Amino acid sequence: MPLDxxxxxxxxxxxxxxxxxxxxxxxxYVFDPPPGVAQWNGIDDPHQIRVEDARGREQEFTLDRNGxxxxxAPSQVRDFYSDEEVKQTYYPEVERLLREKVGANRVFIFxxxxxxxxxxxxxxxSRRVHNDxxxxxxxxxxxxxxxxxxxxxxxxxxxxxxxxxxxRGPVLDSxxxxxxxxxxxxxxxxxxxxxxxxxxxxxxSVEYKPGHRWHYFSEMQPDEAxxxxxxxxxxxxxxxLSFHTSFDNPLAPxxxxxxxxxxxxxxxxxxxx
Numbered sequence: 001m002p003l004d005x006x007x008x009x010x011x012x013x014x015x016x017x018x019x020x021x022x023x024x025x026x027x028x029y030v031f032d033p034p035p036g037v038a039q040w041n042g043i044d045d046p047h048q049i050r051v052e053d054a055r056g057r058e059q060e061f062t063l064d065r066n067g068x069x070x071x072x073a074p075s076q077v078r079d080f081y082s083d084e085e086v087k088q089t090y091y092p093e094v095e096r097l098l099r100e101k102v103g104a105n106r107v108f109i110f111x112x113x114x115x116x117x118x119x120x121x122x123x124x125x126s127r128r129v130h131n132d133x134x135x136x137x138x139x140x141x142x143x144x145x146x147x148x149x150x151x152x153x154x155x156x157x158x159x160x161x162x163x164x165x166x167x168r169g170p171v172l173d174s175x176x177x178x179x180x181x182x183x184x185x186x187x188x189x190x191x192x193x194x195x196x197x198x199x200x201x202x203x204x205s206v207e208y209k210p211g212h213r214w215h216y217f218s219e220m221q222p223d224e225a226x227x228x229x230x231x232x233x234x235x236x237x238x239x240x241l242s243f244h245t246s247f248d249n250p251l252a253p254x255x256x257x258x259x260x261x262x263x264x265x266x267x268x269x270x271x272x273x
Contacts (some may be wrong), residue, residue, distance in 0.1 A: 067242025181239030
C-alpha cells in the first residue's frame with residue numbers, strides 16, 4: 001500500500017454487537033408480542049473490534065472472494081424518500097448494476113429500506129451483527145415472490161444481494177462494517193426469527209469468534225454503493241454471504257445522522273453458471 005494512502009486510512013476500534021448462543025432460538029417481534037413473551041430474547045455480546053479502512057484497496061474486495069464489493073454507481077434519483085421515485089427510477093438502476101456486476105440474467109427487487117434516525121419516524125441503523133437471510137429463508141423468498149416460476153428457478157444458481165448506498169455524504173455517523181467471508185464459517189451463524197403479524201421470517205445473528213476480520217469504506221459518498229452477498233446457492237468455494245452491522249464511529253463524534261438506502265434483490269444466473 002502506498003504510504004500516502006496508508007497515512008490517510010481511517011482504521012479504528014469500536015464496539016460491535018454479536019449474539020451469545022443460548023438454549024432458545026432468538027426471536028424478535030416487530031409488533032407487540034403475546035403476553036409474557038419478550039420483544040427480543042437474544043443475549044447481546046458486545047466486543048471491541050478492530051475495523052480496517054479499505055480505502056485505497058477497493059479493488060481487492062469482491063463478492064466471490066470476500067462477500068462484498070464497492071461499486072462506483074451514480075444515481076439519477078433526486079428524492080430517495082419518495083417511494084414512487086425509488087421504485088420507478090432507482091429499482092431499474094439497481095437491476096442494471098446487478099446484471100453488470102454479478103452477471104445475473106434475471107433480477108427481482110423485493111424490498112428497500114431508507115434509514116435516517118434524525119427524521120421523524122425514521123429507521124435507525126442496525127447495531128446488531130447479522131445477515132439478512134439464512135439457507136432456509138432465502139429459497140422461501142423465491143417461492144414467495146415468483147410463484148409458479150420458483151421450482152424451475154431453484155434448480156439453478158440464485159442469490160440475494162443487498163445494495164447499500166448513502167443518500168448524503170460523506171458517511172461519518174454509523175458507517176457499515178463488513179466481515180470478510182474468508183474469516184468465518186457457517187458454524188458462526190445463529191438462525192434467528194423475525195416475527196411479523198402474519199409471517200415468521202428467519203435471519204442470521206452471529207456468534208463472536210476472534211478470527212473475524214472486519215472492514216469498512218470510510219466517508220462513503222452517494223455515488224458509491226456496497227454490494228453485500230446475503231446468500232448464494234453455489235457451494236463451490238466462493239463466498240456465500242457476508243454479515244454486517246453499523247457501528248459508532250469514534251473518529252466522528254457528533255456527526256449528523258447517517259442517511260442511507262438498502263435494496264434487497266433476488267438474482268438468478270443462467271443454467272450454465
